[in-house]
Amino acid sequence: MSNMKKTMAACVAAALLLTGAEVFAAPSGQVLVDGDLQSTHWMTVFTNTVNLAWNWSTDATKAQLDITDISGTTCTTNFTKTVSNYLWQAFASDVPAAEDVYDLTLTLSTDDDEIVGVLTSRLAVVHGAFGAVTIDAVEVSREWQKVDKNVVIPYDASFSESATNAASAQLVIAKQGGAAETNTFADVVGYYGWKLRNNGWGYGTFDLLLTFTGTTNEWPATLTRPLDGTILRMQ
């Protein structure tokens, strides 16, 4: 089954949990869709079913929730004002097959389709929240620089103490001799899902540069996507 099909299957399987119009005290794991990502730590998913919650604006009567994954597949669900919680099944199995990043957008509107609010959140699925992970402590490691599929890249101002007062972050990905992409984040803590496959990047060496606005700190990295999985450029 393709990733897209899997995601769509998850959408279909998702459950609605009807509650009142107000958000109640959250049990463990509830995620408030509110766009406030200035948290100390990353917004991470810890179960395959995520309890999403939100607050309705006064004049909104309906809402549309769009959840877009790393590959660009969007799952859309519509709600009326009687609903303020949604149990979203992020992936079908208990443990995710791959890491992923989801952008959540909740569009609030009136009966006349006038948009009266847009709430966003970003959630990451990382292996380390579900069990053992691989830790590469080898200083000069071939595997460290190798990429061959879509990857999740963390950005976090607390990586560097001097960046803790930063207001936003920027990640530049530049293929040597090829295309470049600049990603500006309104927050300073999170994950970026780099869609490497089927997105025109091709093979080669990529220079990454992570910066935080208002600071001089730069976090460079060089990654290589080898054509046959064996050619590596070592720095």
Place this chain on the structure above:
Amino acid sequence: MKTTAKMKMAAGCLIGLLAFNAAADAPTIRDVAVRQRWPWSRLVDIDYVLDCDATQRVDVTVSAFDSAESLTLPEDSLSGDRYSVPPGAGRIVWDPSKSGYTNEVLPSFRVSLTPVPAPLYMIVDLITTQTVYLSESDLASGDWGAVQTNPVAGVESIIWTGVTNNTDYMTSKLVLRRVPAGTYLMGGSKSVILTKDFYAGIFEVTEAQWGNIMGPPSSLVTPVYSKSYLNIRGSSVGVNWPSSHAVDDNSFLGELRARTGVKGFDLPTDAQWEYLCRAGTTSYYYDGVSTDSTYTAVLSTLAWWKDNSSNTRHPVGGKLPNAWGLYDTIGNLCEWCLDWYDVTLTGGTDPVGPPPGTARVFRGGCYSHIASQVAIAYRWNVGPTSTANILSFRVIVNLP
């Protein structure tokens, strides 16, 4: 969706709610996520959420595994939210380069985090090198001898007074008391914020304890004296404070760190010293009441000073301790501090003293000093090579 699936999810929510409510009683840790900072760094972030009462503070112990194999993570390879952690999101950072796994790939790394009450006391055996921690409940069991509650008016505390009845704690073992992070007015005027808990030796280092580390053997439980700053920290890298906590391997602290494996041993900074001596009080001495040097009767219950010492040092632990159970912080012998001396107090957050100068701070006064010279706020200074016979020291353990 099938009804059974809905019921399972509803049950899951209910269990989640019950678990959340139960956390009000016992601290619990949930939502643990481990991730290496690929591609930026080899540091490993261990994120978690601690559920406990709002006023509660706990330590977090880390057990690590690669598949079923238990891993040894050195104390100094872990940093972040490990000690006196409040409820909410926390992060521990593991630095593999400071462990024995520098050149390895761990294919199935996982951790187990356990919240534990912050211990009150730390006992380091200088012979076996074992370290034991005592919690409030350990002391309440009665197995460790007498304890006293709120010994100083205005400060809530529990202290272990039975420690003075066993000379092992003055000879072959070092006993240290957990000192909570906090804020106070240094010298009564400069606001100081100490952001991290640390452990403070409850006694000045004795002749016997020095002998156990540096030789020759001694059985004396009087404070060691005539040891220079350089003897304690070393004359090479040991002189570099405040740029570094490093000490020479052949210094007292170097030998102590190596023998016990506790890397945080050091002298207290000037600010740490006054904070540990005040122990939550703002009084002239640490009794909570005195306002000037006329409180000589009170002083004589707390310290060996000019009027009661017969002009000589005395065994440690012979006078009343402060609210955190620390003895002889004033009187008996003076105590080296880590910082360079400047007449002006710097204050601020975790102050490290002035830039390099010519003299180091020492504090607390001694058996030959008058009442005003053993005041908590009284500061002295002398060159780091001095081996004056009124100079001793007390060790602390800084937590990472």
